[in-house]
Amino acid sequence: MTDGAATDGPAGATGGGGAAGAPGTAGGVPRWPVTEAEAVAEQERIRAAADPVGPGPAPGRARRVAGVDVTYDEESDLLVAAAVVLDAESLEVLEEAVHTGRSRFPYIPGLLAFRELPPVLAALEKLGTPPDLVVCDGYGYAHPRRAGLAVHLGVLTGLPCFGVAKSPFAFDHTEPGPRRGDASPLLDRRSVPPETVGRALRTQPGVRPVFVSAGHGIGLDHACAHTLRLAPRYRLPETTRGADGLSRRVLREIREGLREPYGAAE
Known part of the structure; x- marks a missing residue:
């Protein structure tokens, strides 16, 4: 596991040679918006560059699957991003990697990606080998502008990405059947006719569904199939559980004085 110093913004490609010079970058370095208006404009551009259809790697064809997550310190601007490859x-x-940093963008609903992308990209860059697929704790196409974290991360890195969220955000769904694998459409009723932006997916019998949405380079069918393979025992996929647990543990160690908040690489 590695740890790094805080930065204003990491390079836009993963350590294994992601999408340097991808849309929204200058020489491989993302241009991070400063204002809400700039962020919304960037999301519109990212949406136009995204491929939410894929089809992406089929289940059984992706060996290295990464989960990414960010944990925030409630008493400061400190955050910890984790990438766990299974x-x-x-x-x-x-493989595991973490990056500690500071929040550089205010919390604004619908613009969470601009808080989380810099540290998530930094954590991914510390991996020795890039993953075949990335699972985000959050949304992809299921976003008001169809440009959630999984969409943005996929466009910047060139890696297939999708999102698995714990709640339906602002979208509607009917309760899926009670069996593992049962699903129902996640609908944006602002569109006429309503647009399917993801799926409510039951990963365990009798347990609340998760909400899967395509991101970039992979379609919804494959995203749901991967989610079920990654969640054999619990509601959430093991990628999310691993990244969440690692980021929380590192933050706890920082609070207890066992780790420097912005230490050198280990």
């Missing part, structure tokens, strides 16, 4: 078959941890 073997897609055994679900064993292959």
Whole structure:
């Protein structure tokens, strides 16, 4: 596991050679918006560059699957981003990386990606080998401007990405059937006719569904199939559980004085 110093914005490609010079970058470095208006304009541009259809790697074809998550310190602007790579078959941890930093963009509903992208990109860059697929704790196409974190991250890195969220955000759905694998459309009723932006997916019998949406480079069918393979025992996929647990543990160690908040690489 590695740890790095805080930065205003990391490079726009993963350590394995992601999408340097991707849309929204200058020489591989993202142009991070400063104002809400700039962020909305950037999301519109990202949406136009995204591929939410894929089809992306089919289940069984992606060996290294990464989960990313960010944990915030409630008493300061400190945050910890984690990237955990699992073997897609055994679900064993292959590699971990973390990045500690500061919040650089205010919390604005619908613009969370601009708070989380810089540290998430930095954590991904510390991986020795890029993953075949990235699962975000949050939204992709299921976003008011169809440009959630999974969309934005995929466009910037060139990696197939999708989102698995714990709530339906502002969208509607009917309760899926009670069995594992049952699903129902996640609908944006602002559109006429209502647009399907994701799926409510039951990963465990009798447990609340998760909300899966395509991001970039992978379609919804494959995203749901991967989610079920990654969630054999619990509601959330093991990628999300691993990244969430790692980021929380590192933040706890910082609070207890066991780790420097912005230490050198380990």
